[in-house]
Amino acid sequence: MGQNTTSSVDKPTSETSSRCLIECVTGAHNFEVTRFSLLQGMGAGKFVSSSTFSVSGYDWNIRVYPDGLKEDNPVYMSAFLRLCSGTTDVNVKCTFSLLEKDGRATNLESLTHTFQAVGGSWGWSKFIEKSKLQELLDRNDDRVTIRCVLTVIKEPRTEDVSMILVPVPQSDLHTHFANMLKDGEGVDVTFSVADQLFSAHRYVLAARSPVFKAELFGEMKETTIKCIKIDDMEPAIFEALLNFIYTDSLPSNFDVDKNVALQHLLVAADRYGLDRLKAICKG
Structure with missing residues (x-):
């Protein structure tokens, strides 16, 4: 008679490391x-x-x-x-x-x-x-x-390598982008919102928003216009929108308790395809 055999399942190998200094x-x-x-x-x-x-x-x-x-x-x-x-x-x-x-x-x-x-x-x-x-x-x-x-x-x-904890500073990427927006260095596009001007960087906008990408690098007329007019939006809402695009967060002075402002920002987020900002406004 044949003998039944059970194939063993390979398990991940437990691995540790140490170092002699x-x-x-x-x-x-x-x-x-x-x-x-x-x-x-x-x-x-x-x-x-x-x-x-x-x-x-x-x-x-x-x-x-x-x-x-x-x-x-x-x-x-x-x-x-x-x-x-x-x-x-x-x-x-x-x-x-x-x-x-x-x-x-x-x-x-x-x-x-x-x-x-x-x-x-x-x-x-x-x-x-x-x-x-x-x-x-x-x-x-x-x-x-x-x-x-x-x-x-x-x-x-000898020390256990797995126990060595190297302190990693918190990410400050958002700070660098916020400063880039604030300083205005290298800006190459301007938006006119209710006669108030906002300068920005085309590649940053395109990387964050599919709508901006189509407007700025697609076949639409905005690709050759350096000043783009934004209708039906308040300057404070557009400023908050830009801040989110550059820092992934709302500006510190934005009043999230005001439902009207959040509703306007929600509309702007939907308009430019910013799903994370939409979720924040709904929350």
């Missing part, structure tokens, strides 16, 4: 040593230090060892970064370079390290050979400038 702060410090050749011969393990500089709330300085950090590397100059103050276990990315007289950087060295204790140092015991260093001193008037670019990497944090 890694923030960092970068700073730079230039440490210049003049008459550097006078320091050579001071002995391994002897150093000169830069002033203290701060990056992301941590204090640092640069230590330069002209004769190397240890006696087993006497032909190298050593350079180290030292954590002077701040919390422990700070993760950094550090780049040391030597600056030429014209500001060009040479001898770039980079590292990433976690300083676990204040007073800890990390760097290069063989930063540059003394023979190459001497060539640099000859070019730079016996000066050495070490540039340190230091990036402190903060602890990663």
